[in-house]
Amino acid sequence: MTEQQQTAGVLPVDDEGYVIDSEDCEERETAYRERGESRPITVVGNPVLHRECKDVTEFDDELAKLVDDMFASQRTAEGVGLAANQIGVDKKVFVYDCPDDQGVRHVGVVCNPKLVELPAASRVLDDSNEGCLSVPTAYISVPRPDYAEVTGQDEKGNPIKVRGTGYFARCLQHETDHLYGFLYIDKLSKRDRKDALRQMEEGTPRYPVVPNE
Numbered sequence: 001m002t003e004q005q006q007t008a009g010v011l012p013v014d015d016e017g018y019v020i021d022s023e024d025c026e027e028r029e030t031a032y033r034e035r036g037e038s039r040p041i042t043v044v045g046n047p048v049l050h051r052e053c054k055d056v057t058e059f060d061d062e063l064a065k066l067v068d069d070m071f072a073s074q075r076t077a078e079g080v081g082l083a084a085n086q087i088g089v090d091k092k093v094f095v096y097d098c099p100d101d102q103g104v105r106h107v108g109v110v111c112n113p114k115l116v117e118l119p120a121a122s123r124v125l126d127d128s129n130e131g132c133l134s135v136p137t138a139y140i141s142v143p144r145p146d147y148a149e150v151t152g153q154d155e156k157g158n159p160i161k162v163r164g165t166g167y168f169a170r171c172l173q174h175e176t177d178h179l180y181g182f183l184y185i186d187k188l189s190k191r192d193r194k195d196a197l198r199q200m201e202e203g204t205p206r207y208p209v210v211p212n213e
């Protein structure tokens with residue numbers, strides 16, 4: 001019998017196997033973003049946002065560079081989460097820097113995320129306002145479960161589980177949706193969607209965006 005080699009993940013895990021992503025947030029986020037270069041954000045209508053991204057299969061330097069650029073771009077745009085297709089890259093990876101319902105900051109990276117289906121009976125919906133860097137200046141109330149879990153891999157390819165509450169739960173769902181080609185406005189009624197697009201028309205983004213053709 002061979003002893004299975006335990007690969008150390010990028011982040012430590014708790015007793016239940018979830019990543020501990022609330023420690024050393026400032027140092028970790030700074031290190032990523034200082035290595036990275038900020039890129040402009042794609043907006044609704046750009047095809048890369050409206051189709052499923054490709055799975056990450058190579059956990060190499062190119063991916064590390066992408067993650068660094070995503071943290072840099074997220075900071076420039078003052079976002080709490082960013083999916084790769086929001087900087088025009090067709091890969092299933094998102095980064096986050098987001099507070100939970102207790103105000104605790106979480107910083108991390110998820111590749112190939114899958115939302116864990118939770119029993120409907122345990123779901124508590126929260127109808128806070130939601131916005132998206134790819135729908136600049138628009139905010140609309142969207143009901144979502146106030147707790148979420150995703151499984152996926154870290155940027156080295158180790159399997160991970162991430163869980164979150166409150167705004168962070170919203171973020172995990174929102175970013176996973178992005179990588180499957182969905183924006184939050186796709187969940188809205190026709191009227192609310194129109195309202196969001198009108199808000200976007202009327203506003204001016206505070207960060208660089210990629211113009212649509």
Ligand SMILES: [Zn+2]
Pocket residue numbers: 131132133134174178
């Ligand atoms: Zn978004």
